[in-house]
Amino acid sequence: MKLKLIEKFRKRTAHIAVIGLGRVGLPTSAVFAGAGFSVVGVDVLEDVVQDVSLRRVRANEQGLKDLLQRVVSSGRLRASTESIGVVEESDAVVVCVQTPIDDQRRPDLTYLKRACDEVAQGLAEGKLVIVVSTVPPGTMKNTVVHILEDRSRLKCGVDFWLAYCPERITPGKILREFATGDRIVGSFDEDSATVAVELLKTVTNGDLLITDCGSAEVTKLAENAFRDANIAFANELALICESVGVDVIEAIRLANTHPRVRIHWPGCGVGGPCLTKDPYLLLHSKTSKHVELGVVKASRELNDFMPTHTVELATRVLKEIGKSVNRSRIAVLGVAYKQDTDDATNSPAEVIIRELVSLGASVVVFDPYCNESFGAEKMKNVAEAFDGSDCVIIATDHAVFKKLELKKLKTLMKKPLIVDGKRVIDPDKAKDAGLLYFGVGYQSKL
């Protein structure tokens, strides 16, 4: 049975179902179809399914539109809202549904449980199920395997194979990272690992690192929680540097010349769908009775405070130069949560804009890629944003913001104040251009 499935993967004759066509599922479907498989992507949302049929990609993701055009036109990828029948006709099922947190920041596994229940209804002997969704530790063992086995009356590792292979793709570079990145393959049994590796080998040249499910779950969460904590450390340093009059970027640059130090970049906050959520999935399982497990939680809290800190910085400096925030026109450059993408999910810019508006400022925004404006007036270009402003706040590190013509732009401003939330501008260049420059981790003398 196992060899038959492996043979189908090698010959690309296997049929693959991808459940969930979001940020991860859509590229996953396209990549498997691009590798030669016949793929059906399933989503509960009609318009998402229709987007695939119309070959429409909403995200600004390098190469994805071309790949989708190719695989849909060739008939290797289609989409459906009906999961059970699609699973019945598939040899492998890849689950990519969202695993959000609720208002209390507890994991909400509703989508995952529903997807597993439907997969179980279409499951038969000899199929492989791979879960890709990010999950709290223990979810595969305590939830996923039970739903699959109970509903299908089949035995994992005997009748069907099951693996947990979290994604590691980063928006903007998804296809490249998919093709070259190493992948974790967590499984309960050797055969499941072998079969999952055979499938993943068809789409990545990276190493496939086999482990048990629990380790794979913790690894995925550790990756994002570590990055969040590292950024929080950089942000804490930034706050310290502001109070002692040191440029945090200089301190981090020098500290990072030490062979065992690698501090991340500070800024006006951490956004996106992953770093803002995954640490809470990890925290959900904390169990120590002897010590308060504070690092992950404190990191989240500090990073969540940074947009407010940026607003406070702008407000204070405006006041010092004789301008109250409620009489100021403030331009926010960048709405996306991440450089050179159009995604505004949990963007620090949202908090910055909303707080400025609630303080009575007149807020305008410019982002070359992102249509979202969180209620602020959208400007067509950088010059329009600077024109008549009392303060410009940089909230996203888009590459174009690193090359602003500061001398020219300064002449358009009412007050020449720039607050660099992403530290993309050289303070000396800004000062040479006649600007008052403040930034996260950088204080100027007025």
Ligand code: SAJ
């Ligand atoms: N950020 C900083 N300082 C830094 C790096 C990032 O402030 O030094 C900010 C960014 O501006 C952004 C936020 O953090 O607002 C998140 O950006 P990111 O590039 O760290 O991460 P994501 O959320 O786009 O993608 C992460 C990646 N995880 C890691 O790098 C460990 C990606 O590889 C994962 O696949 C993705 O989460 C995911 O889906 O889990």
